[in-house]
Amino acid sequence: MRLPIRTRIWDVAQQQTMSPSMWNAPAAPADEAERLNELYSYAILDTPAEERFDRITRIASRVYGADAAYMSFVDADQQWLKAQSGRRLPDMLPRSESLCTLVIATDAEVVINDLRAVPALAGHPVVEAGTWGFYAGVPLRGEHGHVIGTLCIVNARAGAPDGFSTDVLHDLAAISSHELILAQRNSELYRLTNTDALTGLANRRMFDSELTRTLRRSRRTGSEASLLVIDLDHFKEVNDAAGHAAGDAALADFAAVLRGVARRPDDLAARIGGEEFALILGGTDGAGALTVAASLLEALAAAGIEHPKRGRLTTSIGAATLEADDDARAWFARADRALYAAKAGGRATVRTS
Structure with missing residues (x-):
């Protein structure tokens, strides 16, 4: 009743x-x-x-x-x-x-x-x-x-x-x-149709869709959003020295580390290229993005994934917080430029744009 x-x-x-x-x-x-x-x-x-x-x-x-x-x-x-x-x-x-x-x-x-x-x-x-x-x-x-x-x-x-x-x-x-x-x-x-089979992360198609959705939601709610573009350092050497099976294992191991950093429901971790990954952080400002990037570097160091020539696998990260005049392409391009700056700055580090 x-x-x-x-x-x-x-x-x-x-x-x-x-x-x-x-x-x-x-x-x-x-x-x-x-x-x-x-x-x-x-x-x-x-x-x-x-x-x-x-x-x-x-x-x-x-x-x-x-x-x-x-x-x-x-x-x-x-x-x-x-x-x-x-x-x-x-x-x-x-x-x-x-x-x-x-x-x-x-x-x-x-x-x-x-x-x-x-x-x-x-x-x-x-x-x-x-x-x-x-x-x-x-x-x-x-x-x-x-x-x-x-x-x-x-x-x-x-x-x-x-x-x-x-x-x-x-x-x-x-x-x-x-x-x-x-x-x-x-x-x-x-x-299932938008998941990378090797790593279990979102694939490039899902990443592109989610990046646009996150941008649209940020515009409507006034919340901030950030993007990390991530590239494994000297990864070609892994495949050349240890074989593609070892390379695939390293990619899967790194994906597990990245998944552990992307804990919130609105975070999206994706594999967007061969050894290139991305992390969309809804509701996250620039300082928060740097905190997440630092956590990823620390978690990867703790995981100790083997690199046949460099000892341990490392990664470089470019970070960009969404700006008022960004569209999805411009937002990604800024993070990508920051990634190249991290590569040029010695790798195993993070740069912002």
Whole structure:
């Protein structure tokens, strides 16, 4: 049996650190880390509109006679609109300014008959704007049960429609979840076709796609992003002296070291050429990029991968943080120039551009 609406809203307010008469975004749920891991596994954030999800919001709007319906996915900081009908919203907005964060926090449906009458929502940007009076949102669950997003309807006028029930909204959310699982299967197929067979890292095609996506996301969110271009020093000597089998083994061993440095979900490690690699670092400034580069040099030294003529395998790194006038090609070119400067400066080091 579902909790009464008033009790549900009060539970949210009680979780807040400020007075329940003033909006304060609720704390993340206890399973936040697992929830985010499952969300990221679908590779659905900041992706183009898809008819299969647009259709769900259109049906929701028509069934309920709603002014608008939205499907969104919520990461640690942002709400990403995947599909919407009716009044258009930005493709992303801060999680703290979202009503759907209440659904994430409570792991349950949230229905608010009159947004302006709930003390806990006083000061919320949506309430202050006065655009919506009624809200109903239900969880979108991943395959493992975590609430990774929401499906909601809104009306400008306060008050639930006559005979209102969330049953159809839940059914549509379940259909959406099945579509998500299908999307994950397709994402896995995409990963397999965009993975370097020798190293298990992303290949050049996936790298180019991800570099463009990271640039676009940085422009939209105002976050920084950095790129490392990495080349193994004197690698031809490995193949010439020890054979290509030894060279392949060294590449695989280096990939394992690089993978250990690329720990965050938004980091992408790729093999983009014979002995050339790259690391895309979303949400990372220049200082952070240098820290990661230094960590890679240290980790490679600790790994002690054998070089038949130089003792141990080393690498040179070029780093570039995204600048305002960069496109993907210019961004990569700056990192590549920094790599050549590192090579010219004696190798086994990092340079920035």
